[in-house]
Each structure stands twice: as structure tokens, then as C-alpha cells.
Amino acid sequence: MRGSSLLPGLCFLLSLSGVVAQKTKGTCTHCPQNAFCVNATHCTCNHGYRSESKEKYFSYRFERCEDVDECKPPISVYCGVNAECQNIIGSFYCHCIDGYKLLSGKAQFNNSNENTCQKITPSKTTNSTKEMQQVVEDIESHLTGKTVLGVERNFTSTVTAFLQKVESDVLKTALKAPDQKIQKVQYSTVAVETQVVTDNCSKRVILSLNAQVNSMKIHCSDVIQRNIKGTSAVAFVSYSSLGNIINASFFEEMNEKDQVYLNSQVVSAAIEPKKNTSLSQPVILNFQHMKVKPGVKKIFCVYWKDTKEGGRWSKDGCALRQANKTHTICSSTHLSSFAVLMALHGQEEDPALTVITYVGLSLSLLCLLLAALTFLLCKAIQNTSTSLHLQLSLCLFLAHLLFLTAIDRTENKVLCAIIAGALHYLYLASFTWMLLEGLHLFLTARNLTVVNYSSINRLMKWLMFPVGYGVPAVIVAISAASRPHLYGTPDRCWLHLDQKFIWAFLGPVCAIICVNFVFFVMVFWILKRKLSSLNSEVSTIRNVKMLTLKATAQLFILGCTWFLGLLQVGPAARVMAYLFTIINSLQGVFIFLVYCLLSQQVQKWFGEIIKSKSESEAYTLSSRFGADSKPSEAK
Structure with a gap:
């Protein structure tokens, strides 16, 4: 048992009793489909595939090579702004989203460096696009100029106000152009995607939004909030540098023994009009890690909580859904600004306790x-x-x-x-x-x-x-x-x-x-x-x-x-x-x-x-002794 696992008290660990199958090893001539031979001894899967056992080299003759979905975690290929990744067997490709096309006229491309997706828009939507770009440029100037930090003793109040203003400005701009359903703008330190709903969710149940390397899924009914008639909007904003300002030191459960650090970009999610803030279904947030570190002890999904002191990272209403080395998936019962905090092992395992x-x-x-x-x-x-x-x-x-x-x-x-x-x-x-x-x-x-x-x-x-x-x-x-x-x-x-x-x-x-x-x-x-x-x-x-x-x-x-x-x-x-x-x-x-x-x-x-057993043994010995003694007496 791990010594650290005892600290919460009464928390025994258990995992599945694994049944390890005995694998019959074969030669390199028996490589499965979508695999090739290496050094005449082992097999390895082709590019775009991985073995069922997750081993790179294998000799088990019944191993299978499965297609790798490069468009989902942990890889999540980034195709650039206004583009999406599409998985195919053994590979993938990028394509522009609806309403956009490549300057070359081609239907697909290979990576974000080849992204030339341009909006196919009538002239009447040009002004709204420029207005959204102007809003994001203003946000970018605040972040790069570090005016968010301000000169106040408690600058967290300024950060809280800044986040709220960004959400408000982006949503209001999106609602000015309801015919432009999706707007995406990305700069070096901030990326925004907005979606406008005018059809009472008749076409889509789940809305997916992406900003930089992060994504969000929210139920459409929560965006329109059921009892609201008219146009509604949802915004997803990702900040690549804001985590340097509101880092893990503002975590309300900071433990001195654990090395807690922020390991994702800060993202914000908001809807307009804000008549009902409660969600019928949790919003799902997918974060890509900024660093991959071994020895992670705990993962915290947190949101920026507005307090009397200004603001703190809090876990209330946030839950960890899934995590691996490169990505973390969180859920939240409310909308706010979110991030992922991680804690390294604070102490070594005690072998004596084990x-x-x-x-x-x-x-x-x-x-x-x-x-x-x-x-x-x-x-x-x-x-x-x-x-x-x-x-x-x-x-x-x-x-x-x-x-x-x-x-x-x-x-x-x-x-x-x-x-x-x-x-x-x-x-x-x-x-x-x-x-x-x-x-x-x-x-x-x-x-x-x-x-x-x-x-x-x-x-x-x-x-x-x-x-x-x-x-x-x-x-x-x-x-x-x-x-x-x-x-x-x-x-x-x-x-x-x-x-x-x-x-x-x-x-x-x-x-x-x-x-x-x-x-x-x-x-x-x-x-x-x-x-x-x-x-x-x-x-x-x-x-x-x-x-x-x-x-x-x-x-x-x-x-x-x-x-x-x-x-x-x-x-x-x-x-x-x-x-x-x-x-x-x-x-x-x-x-x-x-x-x-x-x-x-x-x-x-x-x-x-014990007595009956000893009597039984004594009887057996005496019977053997009696049988063996007769011949000696005959002599």
C-alpha cells in the first residue's frame, strides 16, 4: 500500500484482478495486417496504426494493429483557424469548415501550415467580422501590454472584471450578426469562437466550440435556456498567456507539500442572454496540457471564483472526467473561466508501509x-x-x-x-x-x-x-x-x-x-x-x-x-x-x-x-508394529 494513499484515511485502494493472457510468440513472418517486420524478429504497426497492446514492437502472432484517430485526444491534430481534422483509416486530413474554402480551391490539406481557409461571405457580413476582429485585437492589446495586472494591491479584482468584460463584448458582437452563425478569430495570445442559435436547437443537440488547442461541448438547450425566445449566443475564449498572471498560487486548496502548477491555457465559456445560469447538463471541456511531467499525484479541474478578495481558483462544481499524459477532460455544472491544475508527488512512497x-x-x-x-x-x-x-x-x-x-x-x-x-x-x-x-x-x-x-x-x-x-x-x-x-x-x-x-x-x-x-x-x-x-x-x-x-x-x-x-x-x-x-x-x-x-x-x-487425530495415528503405528513383530518372534 502506498503511504501517501493512507493520508485521507479509510481510503483503501483496489483495482481489477487482471487476467494476463498467455501470449504465444511467433516469428516476424507472421506480422498482422497493417504491420511490417523489423530486424526479422519483431513486428511494428504502419504509420497511422498502433498495436492493441499499445506496444511499439511485438512478436505475438495474434496481435492486431488498430487505426489511430489523430483527430481526438491524445493527438488532436490542430488544423488551424476555421478548419477541422477528419480521420480516415490509417491517416487523416484537414478541411475547411462550412462557409470557408482554401484559396487554392482544393478540398483538403495536411496541416495548419497549409491552412488558407477563407470565409465565403456575402458583403453584408464583412462589417460584423471586422467588428469581432477589432474586439479580439483589443483583448490582445490588453494581454500583451500587461494592463490587466494594473497597479492595484489586489489585482485579482481587475482580472475578474477583465474576464467578465471579454465575455460580454464577444457575445454582444456575435448577437449583432445573427445570420453569421459561427465566428472564429485567433491571435497569438487569445482565440475566440462564437455560435449563434436562432432555430430553437432544431438542427443540433450539442454545440462544439474550439479555440486554439482546447474545446468545449455544451447542450444547445442550455444556450437558449428553453424559456428564452429569440436569438441566443455562446462564446468560447482561450487565453494562452493569462495563466502566467493567475497561476496556481491562487488555488484555494493550495498544499505546501504538493508542487501545484497550472498546466493548461485559461478558457472562458459564456452564454447570452444570461437569464438562467444553471445548466441542465454539464458542459464538457477538453484541455491540452502545456507540459508533460512525470509523477503527477493529483489533477484538479478548477474555475475562477469571484470572491470578496477578488478571485480564486476553486473546484466547486467542476469534476475530472478523464486524463492522460497530454489531455484532461473536465465537466462543470456552471459557466465561468476554467483551467487545469496539477500537483506533483509531495513525498516518496514508504516501502516499509507496503x-x-x-x-x-x-x-x-x-x-x-x-x-x-x-x-x-x-x-x-x-x-x-x-x-x-x-x-x-x-x-x-x-x-x-x-x-x-x-x-x-x-x-x-x-x-x-x-x-x-x-x-x-x-x-x-x-x-x-x-x-x-x-x-x-x-x-x-x-x-x-x-x-x-x-x-x-x-x-x-x-x-x-x-x-x-x-x-x-x-x-x-x-x-x-x-x-x-x-x-x-x-x-x-x-x-x-x-x-x-x-x-x-x-x-x-x-x-x-x-x-x-x-x-x-x-x-x-x-x-x-x-x-x-x-x-x-x-x-x-x-x-x-x-x-x-x-x-x-x-x-x-x-x-x-x-x-x-x-x-x-x-x-x-x-x-x-x-x-x-x-x-x-x-x-x-x-x-x-x-x-x-x-x-x-x-x-x-x-x-x-487433535486428540482424535493423535489416537488415529497411534492406532495406525501400533497396527504396523504388530504386523511387523510377528516375523521377528518366529525367528
């Missing part, structure tokens, strides 16, 4: 398996309490097994999301069975007997399975239905921290721990009163003491140790990380120790098994 986790969980798996077999086979202890122990052991066993067999395998995003959901369910089920354990212990203490309490048995049998497995299923189903894209992160198959989605796990866990603590206090109060009223009833005193031991053990095993995960802050963070890892990875060992090895009935059962 060793402790693997050793501890391996021991726990063994002990949980032995405990489950004991609960199933030892008839002397089979009752409602044993059934609860068995279900808890099974849930923890499956969760720990998944954790150990495949960690941090996030290659397949769909399967990673499924595994994150499965892990979410298994750990929530484990905590729910812990809650039922606490409830059962409280009811047992109230009745002051350990076994044969029929009313408790009937209640627990009625509650057990619907609550133990049903409640976690409902929580996971609601979480998955509301935010399915937040299952699975770029580096682990677990819940995203974005939009506080992690509380879909932490919320129920904290509630269960608190309730179990209340049960513990009530059990101790009941047992203290019972002990003070007893005289010399030895069996009852023994039962009460055993119940006290179980109450203490359950409080320790079934909850309180998890609070160590929340204490991993400040100077004691490292110590708490070690304590959290050691104690929780050995949870299965504690369960086997308390519920099996310390049980007199289980000890007696183990003794009978």
Missing part, C-alpha cells in the same frame, strides 16, 4: 479463512452471534483478497470503475455487519445471557441479511446512479475525491463507528450494574466477564482503529500512518483470536480434533 500491508493482509486472509471454517464446522458455537461473525469474516476476506491481488491497475477504465464500485460495496458491507455485531452485543448484554435468547435470535435473523447486504447495496446504487464517472481515478480504482464523493463511503462509516461507540458505552453500563448485583454465581460472573471482554474487543476491532486514519496530520502523521496500517491490516488476526482461539467451546473442539 511490506507491512502485504504481510498483515496476508496473515489476515489466512486467519479470516480459518475463522470462517471454524464458524461453519464447530457446531457447539453455531448461533446468531456466529452467523454475524461469519458474514463479517467473508466480507473482509473478499475485500482484502481483491486489494492484494490487483492494486493500481487502471488501464481499463470501465472495469476499474466496476472494481471501485465492488470495493465500495464490500467495505460498506463489512462496516454494516460490524454495526449488526454491536447491536447484537447490546441486546445480549441487556438480556444478560450469551446463548439461547429466542427473542434476540428472532430479531437478528429478521434484520441480518436485509440490513447487512441490502443497505450497502442501496448506498452504492444511489452513488453510482448519481455520479458514475467518479468511480475510478487515473491512478487507482477507488472513489474520486472530487465533489466530496468520498463521503459516499466515509459518511456511512463514521455514522456506524459512532453508533457502535454508543452501543459499547451502554453495554459497559449494563455489565457494571450486573456485576455489582452478583454474589457468588460463578457461571453468571464468568459469562458477564466474557461479555465485557467481547465488548472491549469489538470496540477496538470494529471501529475505533479506523479513526487513526483521520489523525494522520501534523508532526504525528507518519506515526499514525504506521499504526493505522499495522492495526487495520491485522484485523482478521484479531477476529480469529477473539472469536475463535479465546472461546472455550472452540478450544474444546480443537482439542477433540
